[in-house]
Amino acid sequence: MSVRYGMISVASITDRFMHAVLENGDVITAVASRSLTKAKQKADQYGIKRAYSSYEDVYRDNDVDIVYIAVNNANHSREVKRALQHGKHVLCEKPIALCAEDAEELFTYARKQGLFLMEAQKSLFLPVTQVVRTHIQKQTLGRLHQIEMSASFPNPTAAWMHDPAQGGVVYGSASYTIEYLDYLLAPKQIHTSPMGTKEAGGACDRISMNFLFDDILVNSRISMNGPTQHHAIFYFEKGYIHVPDYWKAREYTLVKGKDHQRFTFPCLYEMKYEAAHVRECLKNGWQESPIMPANRSIRCCSIVDNIMQQLEQVNREEGR
Structure with a gap:
């Protein structure tokens, strides 16, 4: 079974992931960027049939099984939720969210939708x-x-x-x-x-x-x-x-x-090993990865929250 990907963003990391997807024998159906010119350039480079200037167009594309989200960190949660709302499985670049509460909400929503969600951690x-x-x-x-x-x-x-x-x-x-x-x-x-x-x-x-x-x-x-x-x-x-x-x-x-x-x-x-694991998860109908499950992502977000709080406390004490 080939997995059909939609790429959300043309950030530099997407090149490595797209090569990995193609090496594994999967398919990239569509790519989107806020710049249609950049999306078309990336599509031409990898032989992708559809280039969009809107992420929403990828989420609505019936020939896309799963989206790979590689936008800037602040927009991860928003784009993950939009993709899930449109019935797409999601692989999102790290960090999946900027706080543990948002991460937990995303995985809860994915379960409700009956969809696969994983944070990328190659x-x-x-x-x-x-x-x-x-x-x-x-x-x-x-x-x-x-x-x-x-x-x-x-x-x-x-x-x-x-x-x-x-x-x-x-x-x-x-x-x-x-x-x-x-x-x-x-x-x-x-x-x-x-x-x-x-x-x-x-x-x-x-x-x-x-x-x-x-x-x-x-x-x-x-x-x-x-x-x-x-x-x-x-x-x-x-x-x-x-x-x-x-x-x-x-x-x-x-x-x-x-x-x-x-x-x-x-x-x-x-990244081919991670992409191969995602294909296995989808083939088996799993909503979570047994290697990179929701609780690992949420736990990490919680620790990052704690690290940032400790750093801010030190800065306040030292008047920085």
Whole structure:
């Protein structure tokens, strides 16, 4: 069964997803942008038959099974709800909403409509992620006790990324850490202690998040000021696993004493695993993903809410 997609937005991330969809043998029926010229350019580039200047036209298109929403963060909730109102299944880029209350409302509405809804989080579906999860669960290197993570997305050009109400590194990227580790560790409790800085416009431009996922200590740093290391390191009792570019990983190195073993999982478009999972969900008539379910998205939104509240409290105390 081929899945027929409608693309909501022509933002840069849609290129990677469209390649992944086509590589999996699915179909892109329509693409929409607020600029018809941009929509036509994207349609011509990928051989898509229909280009629209209105998202509503995609939602009304009877040849579209599911929409992929990649608009700016502030409009995710609105577009998800509109798509569901028109009877479309939805895959929405992270974050699915800017607060836990909105996320919960969206999933409740999707269930009421009998439709599939998932927040896109490609890292959970990667083969490297599955291998790391197996090592954690089977304790092949002993018990996991600490994780170090680092990422950067320097000098973003999109104006909304500098909007403190929807952009910055917390709204934009904290879910990479939270949902990735929530899947890997399945914790009963998560405690959070963040420190961050703001750029002139007020958006959080650097964040250092300390977590306790049950008894596992985590430090995750994200910056949009300049380049940093891009990795996750999982420290076990008998060694460690190093994962470069953990959110799009194609390799990992297992280190035990002096022994270093590197394993690779080459692919052109890392989002293909996520797209294949969406097709499986639709084929089986599932309204939620068993890997990226509603409660994981809502939990992440709640933690992000808490992080932002803690940062604002520090700013108030320091008079920033």
